[in-house]
Amino acid sequence: MLETVAAAPPDPILGLAEAFQKDPRPGKANLTIGVYCDEQGKTPVLDSVKQAERWLVDNETTKKYLGIDGLPDFLRHAIELTFGGAVPADRVAAFQTPGGTGGLRVAADFLASNFPGARVWMSNPTWPNHPAIFQAAGLATEVYPYLTADRTHVDFASVVDTLERLGKAGDILCLHACCHNPTGADFSPEQWEELAELSAQRGMLPLVDFAYLGFGDGPEADRRGLLAMLRQHEEMLVCTSFSKNFGLYSERVGALMILAAASETADIVRSNVKRLIRANYSNPPRHGAAIVATILADADLRRLWESELAAMRERIHQVRRQLVERLRQLGAPRDFSFLLDQRGMFSYSGLSPMQVDWLRSEKGIYIVGSGRINVAGLTPENLDSVARAICEALTV
Numbered sequence: 452m453l454e455t456v457a458a459a460p461p462d463p464i465l466g467l468a469e470a471f472q473k474d475p476r477p478g479k480a481n482l483t484i485g486v487y488c489d490e491q492g493k494t495p496v497l498d499s500v501k502q503a504e505r506w507l508v509d510n511e512t513t514k515k516y517l518g519i520d521g522l523p524d525f526l527r528h529a530i531e532l533t534f535g536g537a538v539p540a541d542r543v544a545a546f547q548t549p550g551g552t553g554g555l556r557v558a559a560d561f562l563a564s565n566f567p568g569a570r571v572w573m574s575n576p577t578w579p580n581h582p583a584i585f586q587a588a589g590l591a592t593e594v595y596p597y598l599t600a601d602r603t604h605v606d607f608a609s610v611v612d613t614l615e616r617l618g619k620a621g622d623i624l625c626l627h628a629c630c631h632n633p634t635g636a637d638f639s640p641e642q643w644e645e646l647a648e649l650s651a652q653r654g655m656l657p658l659v660d661f662a663y664l665g666f667g668d669g670p671e672a673d674r675r676g677l678l679a680m681l682r683q684h685e686e687m688l689v690c691t692s693f694s695k696n697f698g699l700y701s702e703r704v705g706a707l708m709i710l711a712a713a714s715e716t717a718d719i720v721r722s723n724v725k726r727l728i729r730a731n732y733s734n735p736p737r738h739g740a741a742i743v744a745t746i747l748a749d750a751d752l753r754r755l756w757e758s759e760l761a762a763m764r765e766r767i768h769q770v771r772r773q774l775v776e777r778l779r780q781l782g783a784p785r786d787f788s789f790l791l792d793q794r795g796m797f798s799y800s801g802l803s804p805m806q807v808d809w810l811r812s813e814k815g816i817y818i819v820g821s822g823r824i825n826v827a828g829l830t831p832e833n834l835d836s837v838a839r840a841i842c843e844a845l846t847v
């Protein structure tokens with residue numbers, strides 16, 4: 452039977468990371484997958500995480516299964532961190548999930564089983580796994596144009612026009628809370644307000660992907676878009692990830708939070724989602740969630756984590772400035788100052804697929820086919836050679 456199975460293409464992001472590992476060239480640079488690197492090009496374990504782990508080693512008394520929805524302390528903190536106290540916790544059906552991706556998949560399964568006719572509207576472009584996840588759950592997907600023709604900023608007029616014309620009551624509106632992946636171009640606070648009003652008028656249900664809380668301008672500022680949606684919507688789905696902001700990538704810590712208008716509805720929703728999770732991974736892993744809960748419950752550890760998060764965020768801002776400046780000094784044939792308006796790990800460089808291929812084959816510089824660069828992968832060691840290679844790619 453297995454001989455009849457056709458090969459599948461490699462994943463557009465993880466597949467490149469695999470190709471990078473196999474590349475023997477010494478000067479290679481990996482700017483693909485969204486993983487933060489420090490100045491040495493390492494992705495270290497945060498000190499706050501190490502301290503929490505030490506505490507757990509000494510104090511954890513059991514490795515018994517968690518409940519289907521996960522660790523209660525983690526869920527309480529996840530709700531507080533995500534919504535910043537803006538909603539009563541009893542209106543939120545919350546689930547600890549294997550990463551943000553796991554949360555999105557559970558959300559998609561919940562939507563598909565309860566609203567099979569719903570269409571999910573995503574930005575074009577979006578994270579390539581968004582359509583894959585929604586379609587795998589059996590949901591129909593649609594796209595709204597997102598970028599200006601020069602692919603540098605949000606084309607808000609087109610977003611509004613598309614949703615006004617085509618968005619229908621019962622459709623799902625997938626939004627990136629901050630640090631839009633793959634472009635780094637976010638809605639302004641005013642645009643969030645307008646979008647919130649528009650989506651509420653159209654009767655669309657927001658699904659907010661909040662994978663980069665704290666990586667844009669800090670947790671409070673990064674929540675602005677979500678809060679704007681909350682002012683207009685009493686129901687929404689939010690998926691968060693603790694991979695980036697706690698550096699817990701391989702621990703797979705995320706959460707799905709479904710906000711209902713009333714706590715009774717949240718309870719009914721919870722019962723449904725628990726059934727879906729039970730038939731999927733049964734219950735989530737404890738360790739990463741216990742780390743997050745330990746850090747957020749302890750004032751000193753929390754302060755340490757906040758400072759480590761700020762250091763990651765500030766390094767990314769600094770690298771953006773350095774890259775733009777280096778490209779300018781090298782006489783790049785286009786102005787890259789738009790990178791400074793972008794937020795988070797990613798930037799849409801504007802490089803064409805051909806230029807992306809050339810960078811990989813000729814220079815060993817790996818970026819995603821869409822032209823997305825993981826800015827957080829640039830270091831003092833590789834920044835100059837990457838900037839030079841980009842300039843060359845633009846002229847070949």
Ligand code: LMR
Nearest residue numbers: 464483484485486578632
């Ligand atoms: C990315 O976009 O690189 C990250 O979100 C990691 C992933 O799973 O794709």
